[in-house]
Amino acid sequence: MxxxxxxxxxxxxxxxxxxxxxxxxxxxxxxxxxxxxxxxxxxxxxxxxxxxxxxxxxxxxxxxxxxxxxxxxxxxxxxxxxxxxxxxxxxxxxxxxxxxxxxxxxxxxxxxxxxxxxxxxxxxxxxxxxxxxxxxxxxxxxxxxxxxxxxxxxxxxxxxxxxxxxxxxxxxxxxxxxxxxxYVRDRTGEIDPDKRILVTAHDAFQYFGNQYGFEVSGLQGISTDAEAGTSDVRQLANFIVDKKIKVIFIESSVPRKNIEALKEAVKAKGFDVKIGGELYSDSTGDAGTPAESYIGTVKANIDTIVNALK
Ligand SMILES: [Zn+2]
Incomplete structure (x- = not known):
């Protein structure tokens, strides 16, 4: 079956x-x-x-x-x-x-x-x-x-x-x-290997991580159908504190509040994590912007990631 x-x-x-x-x-x-x-x-x-x-x-x-x-x-x-x-x-x-x-x-x-x-x-x-x-x-x-x-x-x-x-x-x-x-490989090369950790709103970046060598963790799962629960927030907050991750990312197609809640949970543990920018996850960017195309979207994402993590 x-x-x-x-x-x-x-x-x-x-x-x-x-x-x-x-x-x-x-x-x-x-x-x-x-x-x-x-x-x-x-x-x-x-x-x-x-x-x-x-x-x-x-x-x-x-x-x-x-x-x-x-x-x-x-x-x-x-x-x-x-x-x-x-x-x-x-x-x-x-x-x-x-x-x-x-x-x-x-x-x-x-x-x-x-x-x-x-x-x-x-x-x-x-x-x-x-x-x-x-x-x-x-x-x-x-x-x-x-x-x-x-x-x-x-x-x-x-x-x-x-x-x-x-x-x-x-x-x-x-x-x-x-x-x-x-381009993605070259830009990835600008980040120290131990800093290649991507924490985002939902699990949209596993293929990206797999191909380009990032450890990836999403607050919500692969589908946004299931809301992140308090235990998901707690677990990911612990992960961020343990790994001393400095930036996490919001996504264009997921409400910002979930990542804000994660940021607060990290703060409650005495650690400070910043929001490193917005990634396009399940769509391109707006028409008339450099990210309106698929290629522009992927470039915008890796630029945001590299600028925040390096
Ligand atoms: Zn998705």
């Missing part, structure tokens, strides 16, 4: 091609401005689609910057947008924990498992839920390259006549992701 669930849940990126593409068994014909419409759940996925598709498609994210995907419930408008889109792309691995039923209920669709080739050995366990995986794969740039390739495959299936264009864009973007990966 666990195996079956694993197989289902390893489909970290699911591309849903809606009824449009099966009309007449051929290409999409549902365009009012001549462009294919792609709807994504998070801004992170939307940005990848923009990079791969350029102006070939119109892309829209249901969740804006700073929205928590673990708690997000689809509105009637969202369901309408998804059913009118030519393709819907979501992260999966239970990131959109309240939307599973909505995806299942969209009628007349073809589903591609965009991450079916994602190496299961690279996925991290969801600690409290055996058989499930941590969904925050995008902070390991190497894993996110695989996801990007799968999204490109999905777009090519949707819009095969522009296949060459998607391939060209993919190649360019993968080069940029390699540069990003190097």
């Amino acid at each position: 666990k195996r079956i669930w694993s197989s289902i849940l390893v489909l970290s990126l699911i591309v849903v091609v809606l009824a449009g593409c099966t009309r007449d068994g051929g290409e999409i014909d549902s365009k009012d401005n001549g462009k294919l419409k792609v709807v994504t759940t998070t801004t992170i996925i939307a940005d990848v689609v923009r990079n791969l598709a350029g102006d070939l498609v119109e892309v829209e994210a249901l969740m804006g910057p700073g929205v928590d995907p673990h708690l997000y419930k689809a509105s009637a408008g969202d369901v309408k947008r998804m059913s009118q889109a030519d393709m819907v792309i979501y992260n999966g691995l239970q990131l959109e924990g309240k939307m599973g039923e909505v995806f299942e209920n969209i009628k007349g669709k073809v589903i591609f498992a965009a991450n079916e080739d994602l190496d299961e050995s690279k996925l991290l366990d969801f600690d409290t839920n055996p058989g499930y995986f941590d969904p925050h794969v995008w902070f390991d740039v190497q894993i996110w390259k695989s996801a990007t390739q799968r999204i490109a495959e999905g777009l090519k299936t949707l819009d095969s006549e522009n296949g060459v264009k998607y391939d060209e864009n993919l190649e360019k973007y993968l080069t940029q992701l390699d540069e990003l990966d190097k």
Whole structure:
């Protein structure tokens, strides 16, 4: 049974091609401005689609910057947008924990498992839920390259006549992701190894820590669905005092009050910990800021981390 669930849940990126593409068994014909419409759940996925598709498609994210995907419930408008889109792309691995039923209920669709080739050995366990995986794969740039390739495959299936264009864009973007990966490693090198400890609002950075060599601890678990209890705050406060950690981080998609409570708990133990800045966890930054793209988001995070910890 666990195996079956694993197989289902390893489909970290699911591309849903809606009824449009099966009309007449051929290409999409549902365009009012001549462009294919792609709807994504998070801004992170939307940005990848923009990079791969350029102006070939119109892309829209249901969740804006700073929205928590673990708690997000689809509105009637969202369901309408998804059913009118030519393709819907979501992260999966239970990131959109309240939307599973909505995806299942969209009628007349073809589903591609965009991450079916994602190496299961690279996925991290969801600690409290055996058989499930941590969904925050995008902070390991190497894993996110695989996801990007799968999204490109999905777009090519949707819009095969522009296949060459998607391939060209993919190649360019993968080069940029390699540069990003190097940037994160170079900046990490500026921090003493014993200072590479990241304490954040929820457990969104395990893949990041795993790939780039940080010890990571989140106040809330992998999902924000369960509130942090007093024992979680106490345990993490003890950890901070024991390790003499000087800074902790708030997150853009989690209320600040939890980290403030942790800071106070540490203070009650006679130790002072500062808030080292805000990290983008489950979405990109706001439009018009340097962090509006996935690459900008990852750069902003590592810059904030390095400036606070070094
Ligand atoms: Zn999260």
